[in-house]
Amino acid sequence: MKFYIKTFGCQMNVNESRKVAALLARKGHDHVDTPEEADLILINTCSVREKPEKKVLSLVGRLAPMGKMIGVMGCVAQQYGSELLEKNDEIKFVLGTQKLHRIGDILDDVMRDHKNLVDVNFVDAKESLEIFREPLIQTTCSAFVTIMQGCDNFCSYCIVPFVRGRERSRPSAEIISEIEGLAAKGVLEISLLGQNVNRYGLDRPHDLTFHDLLNKINAIKGLRRVRFITSQPASLGDDTMNLFGRLETLCESIHLPFQSGSDRILKLMGRGYTRGEYLEKIIKLRKRVPEIALSADVIVGFPGETEQDFNETLSLIREVRFDTLFSFIYTPRPFTRASDYPGQLDKDIKTERLQRLQAVQRAITLEKNRQQAGKIKSVLVEGKSKYPEGYLMGRTRDNRIVNFEPRGDVMAREVAVRIVEGFQNSLLGVMEEEPCI
Ligand code: SF4
Structure with missing residues (x-):
């Protein structure tokens, strides 16, 4: 089965979605990048801010015409449990914050019995x-x-x-x-x-x-x-x-x-x-x-x-x-x-x-x-920069985003970058001749 995961909220949720993806992949399912390609859409939710349940239901409403199987997990799932199933027929299962490891079994059960499932009980540590x-x-x-x-x-x-x-x-x-x-x-x-x-x-x-x-x-x-x-x-x-x-x-x-x-x-x-x-x-x-x-x-x-x-x-x-x-x-x-x-x-x-x-x-x-201009910073290169074209993007140890022109293949390495200008959300730099490592 092909699955797509939409994640709301913090880094903890992002990490949990990655773990769920790894578990499903181990069970033979394929992780895809768009809901269109998927048979199953998982929504990993956050309820820290206002009206999360409305956000989830409106997303489910937008996805419904695609006719895919939808599962809701995470904090909103925990908070609302079976209410989510009652509010929207497209949702086939609801999985609480402590039950993510059960995703594979839940999926098997839903597909075998054609029944909707809710599992939101708290369990031992x-x-x-x-x-x-x-x-x-x-x-x-x-x-x-x-x-x-x-x-x-x-x-x-x-x-x-x-x-x-x-x-x-x-x-x-x-x-x-x-x-x-x-x-x-x-x-x-x-x-x-x-x-x-x-x-x-x-x-x-x-x-x-x-x-x-x-x-x-x-x-x-x-x-x-x-x-x-x-x-x-x-x-x-x-x-x-x-x-x-x-x-x-x-x-x-x-x-x-x-x-x-x-x-x-x-x-x-x-x-x-x-x-x-x-x-x-x-x-x-x-x-x-x-x-x-x-x-x-x-x-x-x-x-x-x-x-x-x-x-x-x-x-x-x-x-x-x-x-x-x-x-x-x-x-x-x-x-x-x-x-x-x-x-x-x-x-x-x-x-x-x-x-x-x-x-x-x-x-x-x-x-x-x-004030960062003129400093030489160690930058861990994370990927291509959105702008300018041909530049790479990375992070300094003090967590600033730096866009810089690379010398050679330095992807996923730590390199020395001289900062030339600071903006509201990022820095612009030039890579030094000698990389840091
Ligand atoms: S109760 Fe909430 S805001 Fe307070 S420390 Fe815990 S997670 Fe943070």
Whole structure:
């Protein structure tokens, strides 16, 4: 059977779709690039932002005339379960976040019995992480590796603990062996994934902590770069921060969502840190690596957010000067405490604040990218550049995109590039005579 996967949401979902694709390929099915070519369309969903169920159903509505078999998996599948089958006849099965490893069996059952199926039960930690044991069909120099799933923080606005379940860490031996396998296939960079990677291993008392895991990964032969996402600031300890600048593989960038610059709002969000504590961590990170690239998430228009609270968020952005910022408007999500909080703001206020915030950040990002001009950066070459023609595209260790004119075949290698100009979203460079490696 030919299958196509449409993925919504974060890198964790992207990685899970790749694992599902690898599992189906192992069972003899063919992964195709367009829904037109497919017999089966899988939709891997995300419910972190507003109206995800509507998005999925409208996509199913658009795909329906093609007459293909459709399966929905991931967070929306978990959240709505059998309701999805009731709302649309085209959906043949619904698979929850902890059941992706069952995709092959579910497909067999649906085809054999011609019955629609729903499997969204939460299972034990071992079974829920089974999909990650499937080896990736790796074709690039960079790969994701999920190290844990779920979250115990229950921030007041977040649906994740309800649709992904509680924190579960994969055994470290399994993670190390996966990364060794990837490195042996030529992967130079890995990004470790989890909702809160700093709490890796806390549910496995006889296994490694996150800090120990990073140390072990650093020793893997052939691996050049390690990143991790996401860190909840309250859980990011000195032990991990001290590894920056010490571990050769650990890239000089970190994503550290602050969500608000106001202590009052941070408390309502249940984030477990204050503005001052967040800023202290930034100072410590910059002491270790002065040029460390900082990215973060921020929410605008949380219930009860006043103009003063919002100004405190703006002042934090100006103080830290993030390299990149992902900004979102608050939307109430089911099951969450904040959806019942008083003081829900009008959409117009939230939109206006978001625009102001983005203007501040855009100026900072552009200025910081322009400051890269003249520097020589190590760039891991990922593919062809969209523009200019004939150029290649890669990423620096501090996570900036660089387009540059290549010398010879340097695809999937780390090369030295002199930056000539910085733009809003990327840098332009010239490759040096001598590659880095
Ligand atoms: S740390 Fe908070 S925002 Fe992040 S996944 Fe957990 S509950 Fe959601």
